[in-house]
Amino acid sequence: HSKSVPARSAARRVIVHVDLDCFYAQVEMIRNPELRDKPLGVQQKYLVVTCNYEARKLGVKKLMSVKDAREKCPQLVLVNGEDLTPYREMSYKVTELLGEFCPLVERLGFDENFVDVTEIIEKRLNQLQQSGCSRVCVSGHVYNNQAINLHDTTHVRLVIGSQIAEEFREAIHARLGLTGCAGVASNKLLSKLVSGTFKPNQQTVLLPESWRDLIGSLDRIQKVPGIGYKTTKRLETLGVKNVCDLQVFPSAVLEKELGVSVAHRIQKLSYGEDDSPVTPSGPPQSFSDEDSFKKCSTEVEVKEKIEELLPNLLDRIHKDGRQPHTVRLSIRQFSSTDKWFNRESRQCPIPPHLIQKFGKESSNVIPPLVDLLMKLFRKMIDVDLPFHLTLLSVCFSNLKDLPSSKKGSIGFYLKQMSPPSGSGK
DNA sequence: TGGGGTTAT
């Protein structure tokens, strides 16, 4: 079936990137409609992590401190967003909805999804041919206002992609009440970059002839998705400051500094090339819950914090229906220099007799789990010496389906995968 | 800077 792309050597994909507008703030406005017309910020600890457009007009920015935000905008309404449950739930509804259109949906964080719509377009092209219709009309913006050539089949396919993107956004709005942006292009990198070009609640398609302009519009190299903080620092060492520098930089030198794999990948990114597939995310690989604080310096406090984190986590695991086989405890220790980046963790298998208890309603898994986690804690921290933690995190991973005998509410969106159809071999 | 996630080594 997948080998049915023979002579069409331009076997180009069409990818849609969907990016919800100020997601947490939108969810909060749905939860409490009175907040609709007010400047709203979502607060975690002393940060405003996101805010609605009312607030942005008044000068509030993402990740601004609460102090600065209130100075800028005294009327700002703040809601606490430290419990991600409502956002996580809405996030999966969006992914689930996109999954109704097509199986290739990949999540990126809570508010972004990539959808490979190549196959949907293939079907629509056939329908169009059969009905003898040659009129196709673009939805939303065309990057650079580039003229569309309807004799160019690549253009036509991207235009149909723009129509599908419009349907995605309409469905998300009609069914979930959320607005967002979309970008349509031939790969994930470009679709993501182009989705941000017209900003709230709009969409943009990139035609292949304009990729240079899109890439060239990136003022800093870290704006390339996939080139992060560390790589940027090392590129600066090499004198590579912008995307153009990276394009023409000698590959051999780059490989020596970053390794073959990274060097090759990011240099292709600098040409707008990205052959990474849209990988269906499916259900989560891990469940974690964390809390940060100013100071935690006794074993008793650590135990209390862990006990606070567990109920919520166990609830999520129970609703998921799968059983975790690994637990991890992560900490962040206070340090005046290098304040944010140093996390350590220890993990271990969950003993089988505890795993069994996970699904059970009445059983109290918490005390033995706390014990297990405190053992992990003592592997990291000598409790006889003074310590100063600023974060604790508990993560369950290595999730396995329970043996099919056990009945439960498998509450997840994963569509029943059709059993391996190829079977031959 | 929060409170999450993923993959590669």
Added chain:
DNA sequence: ATAACCC
């Protein structure tokens, strides 16, 4: 177990 990346 860590390090990099993403939001």
